[in-house]
Amino acid sequence: MLTIGQVAAYVGVTVRAIRHYHQRGLLPEPPRDASGYRRYNADAVAALIRIKILSEAGVPLSRIAELLSAGLAQFAEAISRIDHALTSQIRELEQRKHRIAELGAGERMYLPEQIVGYLDRLRELGVSERSVRLEREGWVLAAARYPGQVAAWAKDKRASLDDPEFRRLYLACDQAYGWAPDDPRLPGLADAMVAFAARRREGPHRPEWTIDDPVDVTLLSSQFGSSSPAWQRLTELGQERARAAGLG
Amino acid sequence: MLTIGQVAAYVGVTVRAIRHYHQRGLLPEPPRDASGYRRYNADAVAALIRIKILSEAGVPLSRIAELLSAGLAQFAEAISRIDHALTSQIRELEQRKHRIAELGAGERMYLPEQIVGYLDRLRELGVSERSVRLEREGWVLAAARYPGQVAAWAKDKRASLDDPEFRRLYLACDQAYGWAPDDPRLPGLADAMVAFAARRREGPHRPEWTIDDPVDVTLLSSQFGSSSPAWQRLTELGQERARAAGLG
DNA sequence: TTGCTCCTCACGTCACGTGAGGTGGC
DNA sequence: TTGCTCCTCACGTCACGTGAGGTGGC
Numbered sequence: 001m002l003t004i005g006q007v008a009a010y011v012g013v014t015v016r017a018i019r020h021y022h023q024r025g026l027l028p029e030p031p032r033d034a035s036g037y038r039r040y041n042a043d044a045v046a047a048l049i050r051i052k053i054l055s056e057a058g059v060p061l062s063r064i065a066e067l068l069s070a071g072l073a074q075f076a077e078a079i080s081r082i083d084h085a086l087t088s089q090i091r092e093l094e095q096r097k098h099r100i101a102e103l104g105a106g107e108r109m110y111l112p113e114q115i116v117g118y119l120d121r122l123r124e125l126g127v128s129e130r131s132v133r134l135e136r137e138g139w140v141l142a143a144a145r146y147p148g149q150v151a152a153w154a155k156d157k158r159a160s161l162d163d164p165e166f167r168r169l170y171l172a173c174d175q176a177y178g179w180a181p182d183d184p185r186l187p188g189l190a191d192a193m194v195a196f197a198a199r200r201r202e203g204p205h206r207p208e209w210t211i212d213d214p215v216d217v218t219l220l221s222s223q224f225g226s227s228s229p230a231w232q233r234l235t236e237l238g239q240e241r242a243r244a245a246g247l248g
Numbered sequence: 249m250l251t252i253g254q255v256a257a258y259v260g261v262t263v264r265a266i267r268h269y270h271q272r273g274l275l276p277e278p279p280r281d282a283s284g285y286r287r288y289n290a291d292a293v294a295a296l297i298r299i300k301i302l303s304e305a306g307v308p309l310s311r312i313a314e315l316l317s318a319g320l321a322q323f324a325e326a327i328s329r330i331d332h333a334l335t336s337q338i339r340e341l342e343q344r345k346h347r348i349a350e351l352g353a354g355e356r357m358y359l360p361e362q363i364v365g366y367l368d369r370l371r372e373l374g375v376s377e378r379s380v381r382l383e384r385e386g387w388v389l390a391a392a393r394y395p396g397q398v399a400a401w402a403k404d405k406r407a408s409l410d411d412p413e414f415r416r417l418y419l420a421c422d423q424a425y426g427w428a429p430d431d432p433r434l435p436g437l438a439d440a441m442v443a444f445a446a447r448r449r450e451g452p453h454r455p456e457w458t459i460d461d462p463v464d465v466t467l468l469s470s471q472f473g474s475s476s477p478a479w480q481r482l483t484e485l486g487q488e489r490a491r492a493a494g495l496g
Numbered sequence: 497t498t499g500c501t502c503c504t505c506a507c508g509t510c511a512c513g514t515g516a517g518g519t520g521g522c
Numbered sequence: 523t524t525g526c527t528c529c530t531c532a533c534g535t536c537a538c539g540t541g542a543g544g545t546g547g548c
Contacts, residue, residue, distance in 0.1 A: 005501060015502085019537055037502055042388035049392040053347045061537070079411070081354035086345045090338055097334045099301045104327035122538050141292035144297040145258070253527060261527090268512055283520050284527055309511070501547080508540070520523075 001039040011048050018048065025044065026051055026065050047182065057082050058089070114154035115139045120160055122170075131174045169193055179230040189238035249287040259296050266296065274299055274313050305330050305339070316439045350396065362402035363387045369409055370418075417441055427478040434478060438485035 008015045021027040027047055030040050047068075054064045059082060067078050115136075122132050143150040160166045172189055179186065256263045269275040275295060278288050287319045295316070302312045307330060315326050365385075370380050391398040421436055427434065 003501075008391070014538080016538060016540085019504095024537090035502075037546085042385040042392075046388050046392040050351065053351055055537090057344050057348050076352055079348060083345060083348050083352075086341055086348065090341045090345075093334055093338045093341065096305050097331060097338075100305050100327060100331050100334065103298065103301055104324055104331075108417070137290040140294050141258070143291075144294040220301070251527075262512080264512065264514085267530095272511090283528075285520085303511090498531105499548095503543105503545075505542085507542100509538090510536095511527105512535090514532105514534075516531085516533100517529105519527105521527080522525095 001033075002045070004038050004040070007045055007048065008041045011052055013052055014049070021051055021061070022050070024061050024065065026061060026068070054082070057176060077098055099137060114151050114158070115143070118154050118158045118161075121158065125161065125167060125173050126171065128177070130177065165196060169196060173231070173234070176230050176234065177226060177228045179228040182235040183230060186233055187237055192240060193234075194238055194241040249281075249289060250293070252262070252286050252288070255288045255293055255296065259293060259300055261296070261300055269299055269309070272309050272313065274309060274316070302330070305334060314403060362399050362406070362410070366402050366406045366409075369406065373409065374419065378425065398450060401478050418443060421479070421482070424478045425476045425480065429477040429481040431478060434481055435485055438467070438482055439490055441482075441490040442486055 002010070004015050004018055008018055018027065022029050025042065030038050030044055033039050050068070051064055054067065055061065059067070067075055070078070119132055119136055119139075122135065123129070139150070139154070142153065146153075161170075169189075169192060172194075176183075176186065176189060252263050252266055256266055266275065270277050273293065278286050278292055281287050298299070298316070299312055302315065303309065307315070315323055363384075367380055367384055370383065371377075381459070386390075387398070387402070390401065394401075417437075417440060421441075423432065424431075424437060
């Protein structure tokens, strides 16, 4: 007959944990010796090991209590579910390993060099400081969420700035920030932007990425749209054109 | 500028978690708008994502606070340690997957058939019920701790019972239970046991396993020794003989 | 006698979850 | 006006950890 300390050492749990399992009704209270000490037999040890294995696998104690008093079939089914859960936990941990590595490699995820260069180029081209700041905000969000892809995006964007037509449109949008939402120049600008995007999609210089996640889209449009009624209107006009062209 | 709910959705944490990080000083309180709502910029989102990645990797919040205000070198070193910790966590999870599978396959780890047969055989040979119960206790402990190996051990043990010399020694030990610790027959019995073990080790029928873990040895000897002074003495005599023969 | 194990409360910890009660934006 | 988001306390949860104060075994 073993004492609580011996059992704890054998199984690899703390004495307190065993007492806790008694309190929660997971493990029946064993008989006491003359001094009031708990005395365990081998069956109690085997039961405790089952509890430990299930608990380490992430099963809540309340669930373990259910399982121990359940039938063999239910037990077996639960085991297979737990096994699946462990498999996906392992996958999650491997993902986290990647993200942790990116945290280190990405110099604490401050803005990558590529983007700093891109923002400097915008200033050279005469883009307002206000728009540069908005761009920066967007890139910080993108870099935080997609650390692995942001370098490629930035390279793509920077290449775009070599296209005179893209520069013209970009500067026009920058100017449009302060326009009224019913300014007569807005529809023409929207047309030019949609046409440019369409040519891009078909040309040899197709962008390698798009933003699909609805949370991202909502966020980015609120980010940019909310700061200027004209831009808000520009977004609406652009969407109308895209729908009309069957691109929706 | 984003509200707390937008940030939470974008990063994938709860609103409550963000407020908690503010309370713990992990994330600086952002400015408030006219209604007293918190308003976040992209840098706050990037900081929050760093916190989330570290937290999901199992780093305590207090440690994250330290890391965020630490230098680049310390940060990089911590990252590498966290990466190592994740690697070993993955290994642990894979081990747990195995143990969970054994829990299912082992019919809830009750005594395997092999051992039930072995215990029945002992009864047939005239072993006392007291010793059979002690054997059972030992096997339950062993089966709980080494579920994968216990079947092989039981097979080995059962093969031993076909050896007349082993049976003779086993029954003699069984009888010795009630002897006085200074009984004159004990030294001879100890000699015979040591000699048998030595022959075994050299013969073609070497046992495939031994018990090495000191916790196990202490436990098993207390399990068997404490119930009988004669057995206690027998263990001491056997150890003396083994040491004398240079086997210690 | 000293040191170690055991006992029973009972409060502490960690990272939030969950109402409670109230206000602001569309 | 209704429904949704936001706000601040403040207590609850989960699986134990950690003394507090006392007794038994070697």
